[in-house]
Amino acid sequence: MxxxxxxxxxxxxxxxxxxxxxxxxxxxxxxxxxxxxxxxxxxxxxxxxxxxxxxxxxxxxxxxxxxxxxxxxxxxxxxxxxxxxxxxxxxxxxxxxxxxxxxxxxxxxxxxxxxxxxxxxxxxxxxxxxxxxxxxxxxxxxxxxxxxxxxxxxxxxxxxxxxxxxxxxxKGIVRLRLTARGKTAHGARPWLGVNAIEVLMEDLLAVKRLFAVETDDHWHRTMNIGIVRGGSSVNQVPDVAEAHLDIRYTENDDPKALVEAVRRVVRSHVDVLEQEPxxxxxxxxxxxxxxxxxxxxxxxxxxxxxxxxxxxxxxxxxxxxxxxxxxxxxxxxxxxxxxxxxxxxxxxxxxxxxxxxx
Structure with a gap:
């Protein structure tokens, strides 16, 4: 040994x-x-x-x-x-x-x-x-x-x-990328732009509601926000932001239906990066x-x-x-x-x- x-x-x-x-x-x-x-x-x-x-x-x-x-x-x-x-x-x-x-x-x-x-x-x-x-x-x-x-x-x-x-x-795996689009403007006049990070934040809150179920053994679908990117200057309204999501699902879930549910509740563009059984x-x-x-x-x-x-x-x-x-x-x-x-x-x-x- x-x-x-x-x-x-x-x-x-x-x-x-x-x-x-x-x-x-x-x-x-x-x-x-x-x-x-x-x-x-x-x-x-x-x-x-x-x-x-x-x-x-x-x-x-x-x-x-x-x-x-x-x-x-x-x-x-x-x-x-x-x-x-x-x-x-x-x-x-x-x-x-x-x-x-x-x-x-x-x-x-x-x-x-x-x-x-x-x-x-x-x-x-x-x-x-x-x-x-x-x-x-x-x-x-x-x-x-x-x-x-x-x-x-x-x-x-x-x-x-x-x-x-x-x-x-x-559990199976679905990995998604959410890409939010906005409109750039000077940070001193944010009302002239659309902040992509704020759009993304609202979308992430909406997605989290799809995973609200909690059980003691946690044998249910889960979602982790693993990566968030957005903005390049503190005094500029960002026009693009993205987040990468790690979803784990069980035999009680249809992964394709999960992706479609995410698409319905967000304004961001949704890309499927990975889907495993x-x-x-x-x-x-x-x-x-x-x-x-x-x-x-x-x-x-x-x-x-x-x-x-x-x-x-x-x-x-x-x-x-x-x-x-x-x-x-x-x-x-x-x-x-x-x-x-x-x-x-x-x-x-x-x-x-x-x-x-x-």
Whole structure:
């Protein structure tokens, strides 16, 4: 287990933010070298500068695919210096998602050693791994581009949930840009203009009323105003302003109807920047085997989205599961509980022997 923790630390030291694309490629190079030293045949694809790596059986289908990613959200330099204290590993990427990359690499190394001891090769490998580099910015050049090349029967996205919560449902995403238009004038004579920022503010209040529902479990549509831009001079009435909205919706919503509802209540022009489906995972078959191994586990749902949403697009049943990070993803105190990482590792070893026939 010490090797697993130390490998996680090494991966965390790479500043794999999308503001540092060379670090994402450098981390992928390190992983590729590690995997080739096992040794295994590694497939690498670079899609518009985003690296993806996968190792699968050289023949036939993949009974179980373990998915993870190396990219992280922006953070100060100090968060790329891993710290262990109180049974937790702190730093950017610890829970999202470098521990899962290290876990996949270590499991693969161990199982290839076992196969070699039996005189077998990668032909006999009964699970595979996929490591991508763009989950934090949508996964379009990573998981979505790579999955068509991987004939998997079942997948585990090691990127959410917790050891006792197996995610089988994630909200869908709609991202909008509202562009308000006005008329410019001198700031000393605002009555001669139309302030685009004020138009946008009124529109945002109108949109918020479409998301007024609140429940204890928050399993309802939500809207976050993530970006607001407008104006270039304090003494000028701005003639354009824009806002970017992050909408998450459930199975009770029609995303197209939501967009039309927004258009009806605003004066701004509405552009749909992104629309992604809900993730509906598997609750039978391999999942039943997993729940027998973790009797305290329950099936759950997540408000966020992950690369798991691409699985259904390619006909691959799957789940989202992982170690415990106490919901610290993207936070300054991001961390993974080391004991849960050990539990996850041991449980996956047993699960792969049962389902993957390793």
């Amino acid at each position: 010490r090797e697993l923790v130390e490998l996680t630390k090494t991966l965390m030291s790479f500043r794999t933010m999308h503001s540092r694309p060379e670090e994402i490629r450098r981390c992928a190079d390190f992983i590729e070298s590690y995997l080739r030293d096992i040794p295994v045949t590694v497939q690498r694809m670079d899609c518009e500068g985003i690296p993806s790596l996968w190792v699968i059986p050289t023949k036939g289908r993949v009974p179980v695919l373990l998915m993870s990613h190396i990219d992280v959200v922006d953070a100060p330099e100090s968060l790329f210096e891993p710290q262990e204290r109180d049974g937790r590993l702190y730093g950017r990427g610890s829970i999202d998602d470098k521990y899962a990359v290290a876990l996949s690499m270590t499991l693969l190394k161990e199982h290839m050693q076992e196969l070699a001891a039996q005189g077998l090769s990668q032909d006999a490998l009964s699970f595979g791994i996929l490591i991508t580099g763009d989950e934090e910015v949508g996964g379009y050049r990573g998981a979505r581009a790579a999955l068509p090349h991987i004939p998997a029967d079942f997948a585990i996205a090691l990127d959410g949930g917790s050891f006792t919560e197996i995610i089988v449902k994630e 809900l993730f509906f995972g598997e609750a039978a078959g391999p999942v039943e085997t997993l729940m027998r191994l973790v009797p305290e586990a329950r099936l759950g749902r997540a408000h966020g989205a992950s690369d798991a949403r691409f699985l259904s697009q390619f006909g691959i049943p799957g789940i989202v599961w992982g170690a415990d990070g106490e919901h610290s993803q993207h936070a300054e105190d991001e961390h993974v509980i080391i004991d849960s990482l050990v539990q996850l590792y041991e449980t996956l070893r047993r699960f792969l022997r049962l389902v993957g026939r390793v």
